[in-house]
Amino acid sequence: MSKRIFTDAWLRPISADEAVRMVKLVGELGFSAIAIEGNDEIFRAASEAASQLGLELFRRKTINVNLREMLYEELSRHRWYYDLISVRSDQREVLMAALRDNRVDTVLLSHSSAPFIDHHMVSVANNLVEVALSDILEYGYESFYRVMKLAPYLRKNRIRVIMTSGASEISGIRTPRQLASVMLAIGVHPDMALDTVSGKIIELLRENREKLKGLLEPTGVWRIEG
Numbered sequence: 148m149s150k151r152i153f154t155d156a157w158l159r160p161i162s163a164d165e166a167v168r169m170v171k172l173v174g175e176l177g178f179s180a181i182a183i184e185g186n187d188e189i190f191r192a193a194s195e196a197a198s199q200l201g202l203e204l205f206r207r208k209t210i211n212v213n214l215r216e217m218l219y220e221e222l223s224r225h226r227w228y229y230d231l232i233s234v235r236s237d238q239r240e241v242l243m244a245a246l247r248d249n250r251v252d253t254v255l256l257s258h259s260s261a262p263f264i265d266h267h268m269v270s271v272a273n274n275l276v277e278v279a280l281s282d283i284l285e286y287g288y289e290s291f292y293r294v295m296k297l298a299p300y301l302r303k304n305r306i307r308v309i310m311t312s313g314a315s316e317i318s319g320i321r322t323p324r325q326l327a328s329v330m331l332a333i334g335v336h337p338d339m340a341l342d343t344v345s346g347k348i349i350e351l352l353r354e355n356r357e358k359l360k361g362l363l364e365p366t367g368v369w370r371i372e373g
Contacts, residue, residue, distance in 0.1 A: 153344050158314055228359075279313030
């Protein structure tokens with residue numbers, strides 16, 4: 148069995164100093180890769196700390212919109228500058244669009260105002276569904292109930308789900324297995340729960356990094372250098 152590459156795909160430090168502290172902590176807790184959201188100063192500080200610790204570091208952008216037209220504008224503006232593009236919205240039609248748009252990587256469905264997932268959303272879900280622990284910690288049962296609604300579709304492999312911390316400071320960071328335990332709590336098999344903090348997300352991040360380097364066309368076709 149190949150070694151799991153545990154990944155927290157959403158850290159959002161509030162300062163450069165906090166970014167350094169968070170990067171050091173996630174390395175100690177067993178993560179091998181992280182995605183940081185923040186300004187240039189924050190990302191530079193995180194990059195230096197990650198390099199010293201041998202962690203893979205990626206840059207994330209979360210698009211928070213409630214109109215489909217604004218979603219498309221934001222995707223056009225940001226897609227080819229970030230390793231990971233996520234979408235958060237309170238509007239079902241925006242989430243439906245985000246779930247099927249190949250410029251989107253993950254769609255957040257754990258915040259308290261997110262629409263409940265249903266079979267229509269599942270039927271168009273080409274992208275990863277994201278559950279952020281920070282939502283559960285902030286909104287409690289309102290958030291956790293939405294996560295529970297994901298379980299039947301996840302167990303049947305009809306959707307792909309990732310767990311992230313969404314942490315803005317070190318107190319919000321958990322170990323990989325603690326993150327995965329949220330999935331265990333809703334009845335997901337242990338191996339499938341661990342897949343939510345490893346597996347597909349690191350593959351996606353690495354592929355997007357190659358696209359940004361110009362080794363892949365935006366369509367996913369590899370360029371042949373001759």
